[in-house]
Amino acid sequence: MKARLFLVAYVGVWVVIAAAAIYFAVSHGFSWWHAAVPSYLLFLFLNGSLAYVFTKRRLESEGRQAPPYLSYLFLPKGKPQRISVPRPIRALFGIVIFLGGLLFVAFGALLVSGPNLSSAPHPIEAAALLLLLVAMGVLFMYVGGRLVVMRADEALFQNPWHGRPK
Known part of the structure; x- marks a missing residue:
């Protein structure tokens, strides 16, 4: 499967998941954002988890140690440096x-x-x-x-x- 086709399919699956979650929330009497916000957070969490798995495999194949999972999930570029402000x-x-x-x-x-x-x-x-x-x-x-x-x-x-x- 080509990378572009995979990306389109992946985004399409997430659009379908979000649309289904919003549809079921609205049909059960909730506001649309009661389903949109958790769907978005689930999207971020799963994408971060997939990125961590691929990064960990790549780093381990290079012989380097992967960062801790939560550190990678919330600070993917590493710890921020201190900035001096007057x-x-x-x-x-x-x-x-x-x-x-x-x-x-x-x-x-x-x-x-x-x-x-x-x-x-x-x-x-x-x-x-x-x-x-x-x-x-x-x-x-x-x-x-x-x-x-x-x-x-x-x-x-x-x-x-x-x-x-x-």
Whole structure:
């Protein structure tokens, strides 16, 4: 089978899988994106897994060691290098990101104080959205705060029990 024909067949199979998943989700009363998002994530996961298998075989045939599976799946080009950013720019971005996180938390608080979640058409989805907004807001606030207070040689995310680098 020629490479171009294989690629067309492979993409065609994925289009059929996604269309079938969306059709069955809509026919069972869900929104189309309730099936589109998991189909897309499954597509990424399976493509990454196939790429890992082929890369591992190629590296082992060359006598080199393959990277760990999860490392290859989430960081296929290797660990990113540190980039030096001047402190004023980092602080400015930190403040903007912190304020964005504050907006997420404030919007979540408005959701709680506004309508009654139990009387919403889908109370579980409303509660999940609220938790997602608050969690994202807290994470953004953490990243923004870390960007403002971190030193130039520190990593953005670090374990607090490991101490500061020397």
